Amino acid sequence: MSTVSYDDSATYSCAFCGEPNEIDIDISAGSRQSYIEDCQVCCQPNVIRLGFDDTGQAQVEAEPES
Numbered sequence: 001m002s003t004v005s006y007d008d009s010a011t012y013s014c015a016f017c018g019e020p021n022e023i024d025i026d027i028s029a030g031s032r033q034s035y036i037e038d039c040q041v042c043c044q045p046n047v048i049r050l051g052f053d054d055t056g057q058a059q060v061e062a063e064p065e066s
């Protein structure tokens, strides 16, 4: 069985339309990540800021691309 203790997906609310988007997380890319994801609903680019707390729980924030 897998011993991975973190969830490998997370949900953010689109900064444009507010709809929830589920994203896959690759923790091997680092504990602090920032990248652009297009909303699955309105296709606007969200800047995703991803971090992990002490328990390995993903923390996701989205803001409009400027």
Ligand SMILES: [Zn+2]
Binding pocket: 014, 015, 016, 017, 018, 019, 039, 040, 041, 042, 043, 044
């Ligand atoms: Zn959207």
